[in-house]
Amino acid sequence: MNRKPEAPPTDARLSASDSSGFGPPEFDTDIRPAGEHEWTATLSDRWNAFGGVVNGGYLLAVALTALRAEMPFPAPLAASAYFLRPGAPGPARLRTEIARVGRRLATGEARLHQDGGEVLRVLASFVDPGRSRGPTVVGARMPDLPDPELCADLGDLGDATIARRVEYRYPQRPGWVAGEPSGVPRAEFWMAFADGREVDSFGLALLVDAAAPVVLDVGARASATAELTVHLRDRPAPGWLACRASTRFLIDGYHEEDFEIWDRTGRFVAQGRQLARVSG
Amino acid sequence: MNRKPEAPPTDARLSASDSSGFGPPEFDTDIRPAGEHEWTATLSDRWNAFGGVVNGGYLLAVALTALRAEMPFPAPLAASAYFLRPGAPGPARLRTEIARVGRRLATGEARLHQDGGEVLRVLASFVDPGRSRGPTVVGARMPDLPDPELCADLGDLGDATIARRVEYRYPQRPGWVAGEPSGVPRAEFWMAFADGREVDSFGLALLVDAAAPVVLDVGARASATAELTVHLRDRPAPGWLACRASTRFLIDGYHEEDFEIWDRTGRFVAQGRQLARVSG
Numbered sequence A, B: 001m002n003r004k005p006e007a008p009p010t011d012a013r014l015s016a017s018d019s020s021g022f023g024p025p026e027f028d029t030d031i032r033p034a035g036e037h038e039w040t041a042t043l044s045d046r047w048n049a050f051g052g053v054v055n056g057g058y059l060l061a062v063a064l065t066a067l068r069a070e071m072p073f074p075a076p077l078a079a080s081a082y083f084l085r086p087g088a089p090g091p092a093r094l095r096t097e098i099a100r101v102g103r104r105l106a107t108g109e110a111r112l113h114q115d116g117g118e119v120l121r122v123l124a125s126f127v128d129p130g131r132s133r134g135p136t137v138v139g140a141r142m143p144d145l146p147d148p149e150l151c152a153d154l155g156d157l158g159d160a161t162i163a164r165r166v167e168y169r170y171p172q173r174p175g176w177v178a179g180e181p182s183g184v185p186r187a188e189f190w191m192a193f194a195d196g197r198e199v200d201s202f203g204l205a206l207l208v209d210a211a212a213p214v215v216l217d218v219g220a221r222a223s224a225t226a227e228l229t230v231h232l233r234d235r236p237a238p239g240w241l242a243c244r245a246s247t248r249f250l251i252d253g254y255h256e257e258d259f260e261i262w263d264r265t266g267r268f269v270a271q272g273r274q275l276a277r278v279s280g
Helices: A056-068 A201-207 A214-218 B056-068 B201-207 B214-218
Strands: A031-033 A038-043 A075-083 A090-101 A105-114 A117-127 A166-169 A186-193 A222-232 A241-246 A249-251 A254-263 A268-279 B031-033 B038-043 B075-083 B090-101 B105-114 B117-127 B166-169 B186-193 B222-232 B241-246 B249-251 B254-263 B268-279
Touching (some): A031 A056, A038 A056, A056 A090, A056 A117, A056 A201, A056 A222, A075 B075, A075 B117, A075 B222, A090 B117, A117 B075, A117 B090, A201 A222, A201 A268, A222 A254, A222 B117, A222 B222, A249 B268, A268 B249, B056 B201, B186 B214, B201 B222, B214 B254, B222 B254
Antiparallel strands (some): A031 A038, A038 A090, A090 A105, A105 A117, A186 A241, A222 A268, A241 A254, B031 B038, B038 B090, B075 B222, B105 B117, B186 B241, B241 B254, B254 B268
């Protein structure tokens, strides 16, 4: 059974998005001003990871969206999120603060609270992407993937509702999907928003944490992110995004996960690294 | 002329350190309580990078040392530093805050101010290193380096006083040292504190930002760190540390630098990634 019969994965659909510019996307979240440097938000249940907890990348995108409204520059360049408690669908409050506005970078902080306490604290620097000047030397290549149309999706992922918001296309389904971990905590695959929305910096911040952790392929049942830092280097061209995820250091249950995102034209657009702890 | 005739680089010296446990090191800095969650510090001029600005890793180590005094767990596991202004040798004030104390992780924030304004803001999570349990799978190998005694130091680095506090040993001197950049922004080399002090988690947080940036080998004259995140995974065995630094994405003047530190027994102990901007 196909879990998304209503959304065939064609590039025509993906490029028909009406998103534009570096403006904040909605991510199905209503963020409203609620006083000076204060915001209210409703966390959607549409971006849940396994176990019904709200996905960390979605929480980060919500926090950056609130922070952006205070910033003199529109595009997040670097953001570090510390996850303090699991987030739950429902109401949340955010508090934002500007730490420093410089000539090129503006840096601020956002804190996201729910009734149980503080869920997330984020530091982030924003830039004006039109103003960056300097040398370019890229010493890596995008993943060499078959066309998305020739790749497999992940099938039904149960309570992970994020898998209905994000399309995944793997050259071969990872071993863990069928309960047979490959033993190799690496993966290359395509991602895109299922509704065809174009991906901006905020979308990238979500997507670096939107795939299943590659430690599932060394037998972990789940992984909880403690810290996630993203570098948002460019705005992707419309269409599928080529992704590369790897874990090299699972030590005493803690592991990093490195994540790269390239657009379909071969441009490197984002990089994430997180520190997480496996369970199961 | 050897810049450090007083400190021959032998392992005997390095293992003669009197440092012990996960306690905070001094780093030549006097940190004193100055009220609730307030601290004063004197930033030393002994850890300057090129240009007479205080090294970012040293600033991070100072901030973590203050934060540690508030934390129920002794060892930093992950820390993210946002550099807001250049730090200058001299007096500084720190303000620390606990964000959340959980069962396994305690997370806090530190802000370092000088007269010109806020210099550094840090988020960090601490753990009790004895309590970590879980699987270990390491999919990378330590740099394959000749013995430190067979390697070259960097010679005189002028106003970068940090090069008198830290010993560097390269299999071959990087091209940039002689004004002939190799074109390859990667390096593998040894590091150790010049005074023989053993390296704990706080020392590792300093050392991930203590080497010359590898973008010097693609023609950059300097690089200013905007954000630095470190993962402190284990306490190193005494002696030289094997390091691997690389930049893969220099784009419009901004670049990441990835940094790995392994101890001499082949154990992976720390990983850093920063986002920085080149000049020159």
